Amino acid sequence: xTTSTVPLRRAISGVRAYVRHLWxxxxxxxxxxxxxxxxxxxxxxLGLIWWVINPLLLGGIYAxxxxxxxxxxxxxxNYIAYLLAGMFAFYYTRSVMVGAVNSIxxxxxxxxxxxxPRLVLPGSALIESAVGFVASLGxxxxxxxxxxxxxxxxxxxxxxxxxxxxxxxxxGLGALVARLAVPFRDLNNLVPYVLRLWxxxxxxxxxxxxxxxxxxxxxxxxxxxxxxxxxxxYRHALMGQTLTGGDVVxxxxxxxxxxxxxxxxxxxxxxxxxxxx
Amino acid sequence: xxxxxxxxxxxxxxxxxxxxxxxxxxxxxxxxxxxxxxxTVLALSGVSVExxxxxxxxxxxxxxxxxxxxxxxxxxxLKPDSGTxxxxxxxSTLLQLGVGFNPxxxxxxNVLLGGLAAGLRKREVDEKFDTIVSYAELWDAxxxxxxxYSSGMFARLAFSVAMALEPNILxxxxxxxxxxxSFRAKSREAMEDLLARAGTIVFVxxxxxxxxxxxxxxxxLHEAEVRQLGDAGxxxxxxxxxxxxxxxxxx
Numbered sequence: 001x002t003t004s005t006v007p008l009r010r011a012i013s014g015v016r017a018y019v020r021h022l023w024x025x026x027x028x029x030x031x032x033x034x035x036x037x038x039x040x041x042x043x044x045x046l047g048l049i050w051w052v053i054n055p056l057l058l059g060g061i062y063a064x065x066x067x068x069x070x071x072x073x074x075x076x077x078n079y080i081a082y083l084l085a086g087m088f089a090f091y092y093t094r095s096v097m098v099g100a101v102n103s104i105x106x107x108x109x110x111x112x113x114x115x116x117p118r119l120v121l122p123g124s125a126l127i128e129s130a131v132g133f134v135a136s137l138g139x140x141x142x143x144x145x146x147x148x149x150x151x152x153x154x155x156x157x158x159x160x161x162x163x164x165x166x167x168x169x170x171x172g173l174g175a176l177v178a179r180l181a182v183p184f185r186d187l188n189n190l191v192p193y194v195l196r197l198w199x200x201x202x203x204x205x206x207x208x209x210x211x212x213x214x215x216x217x218x219x220x221x222x223x224x225x226x227x228x229x230x231x232x233x234y235r236h237a238l239m240g241q242t243l244t245g246g247d248v249v250x251x252x253x254x255x256x257x258x259x260x261x262x263x264x265x266x267x268x269x270x271x272x273x274x275x276x277x
Numbered sequence: 278x279x280x281x282x283x284x285x286x287x288x289x290x291x292x293x294x295x296x297x298x299x300x301x302x303x304x305x306x307x308x309x310x311x312x313x314x315x316x317t318v319l320a321l322s323g324v325s326v327e328x329x330x331x332x333x334x335x336x337x338x339x340x341x342x343x344x345x346x347x348x349x350x351x352x353x354x355l356k357p358d359s360g361t362x363x364x365x366x367x368x369s370t371l372l373q374l375g376v377g378f379n380p381x382x383x384x385x386x387n388v389l390l391g392g393l394a395a396g397l398r399k400r401e402v403d404e405k406f407d408t409i410v411s412y413a414e415l416w417d418a419x420x421x422x423x424x425x426y427s428s429g430m431f432a433r434l435a436f437s438v439a440m441a442l443e444p445n446i447l448x449x450x451x452x453x454x455x456x457x458x459s460f461r462a463k464s465r466e467a468m469e470d471l472l473a474r475a476g477t478i479v480f481v482x483x484x485x486x487x488x489x490x491x492x493x494x495x496x497x498l499h500e501a502e503v504r505q506l507g508d509a510g511x512x513x514x515x516x517x518x519x520x521x522x523x524x525x526x527x528x
Contacts, residue, residue, distance in 0.1 A: 028393035032377075035390055039381035042422070113376040114394055115353040271356025274349065275293060 018267060022117045029120045033128040055136030059084045059143055066205050076207035078148040078239055084140060085238045086204035086231050092133040093170040094195050099125030100174030101181045101188060111274050118270040122178050126171050140238065150239050158237035166230055169255040172262030179266040182276045202227040226254040283446050283477035284328040284351055289360035291346055292317040320346040322501040331475040335482065335492035335509060337516055342498040344481045345450055348372055351479060352448050366445030369395065375435035380424035384415055384434055387423050391438040405441045413437040429457050440467055446477045489513045
């Protein structure tokens with residue numbers, strides 16, 4: 001055995017132990033998420049049905065404003081299908097990020113009192129968001145089918161890799177922001193603005209073809225945005241738009257790297273987290 | 278006496294950056310990096326302690342002496358700057374009551390949440406559910422939101438959940454002063470039971486008579502360091518003497 005393999009082995013066994021601890025706490029993560037949703041809807045009449053109503057209203061408003069009033073479609077035939085695919089996916093990332101940050105700050109008492117792998121908390125936020133997102137995908141065709149005539153086609157199985165990559169991506173980002181927002185609370189104020197900007201520079205409201213008329217250089221810069229390839233995979237899955245191999249490679253690379261980076265940074269020194277809350 | 282240790286902590290040092298007014302915001306961190314000045318406050322400085330099985334161990338000292346920080350280190354929710362902690366046994370921490378509880382939800386759901394937070398499996402919580410509710414004497418209120426509970430009811434439920442973990446080691450931070458006389462008697466009884474089963478209790482309190490009566494040994498923390506450690510009666514007496522002195526001087 002060479003000396004260089006020893007730290008590597010130690011690192012691998014450390015990761016395995018952490019994952020095992022995390023897995024042991026899966027019920028906790030799940031019931032924490034369920035409890036949050038129940039508590040939030042405890043005083044509403046419709047209760048958990050809001051999980052479906054929220055994306056319905058969200059989609060309806062954006063379809064009305066951008067599809068009907070502003071008539072932004074510009075060369076995108078199935079604009080409502082295009083818009084909602086992007087919007088629901090974007091809101092998933094958004095909700096994972098915001099949820100991850102809040103999960104640490106709002107559960108300060110848990111962190112101070114009980115030892116458990118801290119990734120349980122953003123993990124719980126992820127479960128909450130993922131269920132909401134899956135519900136929104138469920139009603140996607142209910143809106144888009146009658147309006148645009150877009151129904152599930154042969155490419156719909158791509159939803160699985162799209163969801164998987166996008167989840168890695170969003171969770172990595174959420175863990176990263178949560179980790180940074182604990183000592184630097186200023187970030188907490190900044191996150192909504194960054195998300196708003198990100199929504200507008202992503203191909204959610206405007207079609208990708210829209211950029212062809214933009215000033216030179218803008219398209220090249222904007223296309224670094226990892227949501228370009230990720231949304232391309234979703235739109236391939238949901239509405240059969242063409243997908244290039246390049247998109248898949250870039251989306252996968254971004255997702256895996258961001259996941260490893262964000263989660264790695266979160267887990268490293270997570271013992272220090274208690275000091276800041 | 279050759280008893281086995283339940284907790285062995287060596288040379289624990291914890292330092293904080295002052296947090297209350299001066300959170301480490303981005304701007305200050307950058308300023309600190311530039312000036313290479315890092316103000317820190319020592320919360321614990323080279324504290325070592327060994328707590329035996331079957332022992333009730335008290336921690337006393339003024340506010341800000343480092344008592345709660347030490348408990349957090351023993352509970353492993355706070356990683357010390359240096360030093361090691363070894364804990365032999367199943368620990369239940371009651372640094373605050375009702376951790377993991379969500380006041381909007383029913384007592385029933387909170388038993389589950391509190392149990393899962395403390396490290397039980399759902400199956401285990403389900404098995405112990407009847408015992409927990411009976412012990413807390415809350416059968417009538419268990420399906421009501423916890424926010425409607427009185428503070429005594431809340432404390433009973435939280436304590437029952439913590440005891441359901443069947444800990445060998447209990448870390449307490451002044452939480453059992455709540456509730457009525459019968460709850461206090463009950464929690465006292467549970468703690469005596471634990472000691473009789475060779476369990477261990479570490480106990481932070483300002484209620485000195487209780488500490489003297491209940492604890493075998495006591496540690497007196499003063500400004501992040503161990504001032505005195507030994508027989509409960511002696512240490513408490515020395516602490517009381519030191520607290521009274523400055524008051525006399527003032528007169």
